[in-house]
Amino acid sequence: MTAVEEAVAAVRDPEIRVLTIADLGILRGVAEEGGRVTITITPTYTGCPAMDVIRRDVESAARRAGAAEVEVRTVLSPPWSTDWISETGRAKLAAAGTAPPPARTRPGAVALTLTMRCPRCGSADTEELSRFGSTACKSLWRCRSCREPFDSVKAH
């Protein structure tokens, strides 16, 4: 990776601070031509209020890494889903107390609603408190074993 690519990939998501935008899977590409850099990102949810901050952050990260001219493009296709979260991203989420989404789905696989494993004690005896959580991409759960409430990234 070039210095600019590394700097852009290391930008953190403003709402899920433990993840970089590369971990979250919303960084779609960094193209360099001379001093001109084009960064392509995609939103998790259409109304994600963090997109403006992310746009600003990737632009300044690229400039700090030496890019003379930066363009940030937003694409919608292919649409983001939780399958875009990297394995590293999943591990970081779990370590930070947010349940990662269910394992990646294969095309054609039957979608099942699986219970979330508690990121604190590991128990599968959990219940969904609300399908909507503190940000557009999370839902709210509680562990029946250790009684702790926790966030989960919505299967999407």
Place this chain on the structure above:
Amino acid sequence: MNDLALADDALIAAQRLAEWCSRGPELEEDIALANIALDQLGTARLLLTRAGAELGRTEDDLAYLRTDREFRNCLLVELPNGDFAVTMVKLLFLSAYQKLLYETLAPEDDIAAKAVKESAYHLDHATLWVLRLGDGTEESHRRAQQAVDDLWPYTHELFEPPFEALREGWSVTVEPVLAEATLARPEDRWRPTGGRAGVHTEHLSRLLAEMQVLHRAHPGATW
């Protein structure tokens, strides 16, 4: 025309849902309604930006500087929130429609492809609540049935050309939910219309007055 109609549906629905913010029946539901409003607003912004590109206007121009006669949303979304049953029945009718519509457009439309998953989530949420309210207490059933009866006439407008083919799929989604919720499907009688042509109820003017006041008082203001 399609972009503007669908954008306005989403924008006005977002504004109505946002009125619940801090007034939800419980904290989790307050957050849920605000989240759904945010999704609707996100779709509205994308569609308004695209519609604006053809008209030489920005998303803010279109949202804040049109009069009621220039809005193309269906009447259903501008009706007042009423009680929680009205809001949830309205969301059931709207999200079932939006999901089908976005699915139909998705193969060639990246905004629709993105919005379809969000609509499916809204539909799930509304379905759960309509079942709980309809098949709940005597009072919740009474209110849910009243909401269905009051809102049903406004669903006909959703399927005016070019979307008349979607009515069947919509019925297949909505009617089993009503049946399971022990709610009667109303007869098809009155068919209020006009929204797509810019002829709205008085409720839209009041909604716009609140939504647009800041921008009109301070043109071009940004954060």
